[in-house]
Amino acid sequence: MLIEGLYTLTDFKADDEQITANIHLNKDHDIFKGHFPGNPIMPGVCMIQIIKELTEKALNKSLFLSVSSNIKFMALINPFKTPDLTILISYTEEDGMVKIKNTSSFEDTEALKLSATFKVID
Template sequence: MLLSDFYTILNSNSEDSSVRTEVELNADHDIFAGHFPNMPVVPGVCQVQMTKEILSKELGVKLRLTSAVNIKFLAIINPEQNRFLQFDLTYSEENGRIKSQNVISHDGKVFFKFKGYFVETD
């Protein structure tokens, strides 16, 4: 993982071309000291990175993001208030690339939506 101890995977269930993963955020991670002091917010780039890492783990290959077709940040993720998150990813192969969609949510509240393409890398 690029972000050491930023989050922990608690549970992951795969079915066909989808995976549901539950994670726990580390609210004490150093990144929150700067983003933002006294009001921690999970940076958008970290949400994209977690998406890539979970998909990479699911497929058993290293991935590189080649195209982010649509990214929507719908609500702030404060790790003190929303320590647990659910990732619902779907994926398929399209012209040598992996097409993926992801939604990050908790208890029905949607924080993040992603559509994009990845390629396998060394």
Template sequence: MLKNDLYTVTAFENNMGTVAAAISLNTAHPIFNGHFPGQPVLPGVCMMQIVKELTEEATGKKLFLNDAAQCKFLSMVDPGKTPELQVTIDYKEPSEDRVAIVAVLKSTEATFFKMSANLLIV
């Protein structure tokens, strides 16, 4: 949905339930014109979608965000100042219909977003 449009994956490692990915934001994407004019910020819902899409890539399964036990937006992502981000996702399949994740989106200077959630396999 957002991959190869809002962001591109520049590195991706999937190792025994842990994903380490590097992404590059498309700073010219039209979403930044409206969110917010003159002060672009990566929308929180897009951070959540990026995590979901990278988890789908890691598991090879189509997923749906069922519940987020914890979702913390710690700092704003200004795409002009921080176009390169790192995403780490620890995941496991506690049952045959869901994937439990703990994810972090950060740069070398700051942590922007943390989430613990269950994604349903659809």
């Protein structure tokens, strides 16, 4: 985990095509004190890192973000109001590359949609 203590993985399921994970954000993590004071929101780059880490866990491989063809931030994630997130990742792996499509949500709200390609680095 690159950002130690930012989240806890509460449920994780993976098969050959899909990952379903539930995470709980640590509202007291230092990252939220700076982003933004008095109005904490989850940084988009941290969400992308979490998606990468979950994909690495499912594949048991290290990945490097090669291309992000579509990123849509559709709702703010406030760790004090909505600390529990569901992350769905569908993926295909071919020729040392992993293509993913992600939807991250809380309650009934989609917060992030991401399409990206990762290069396998080991």
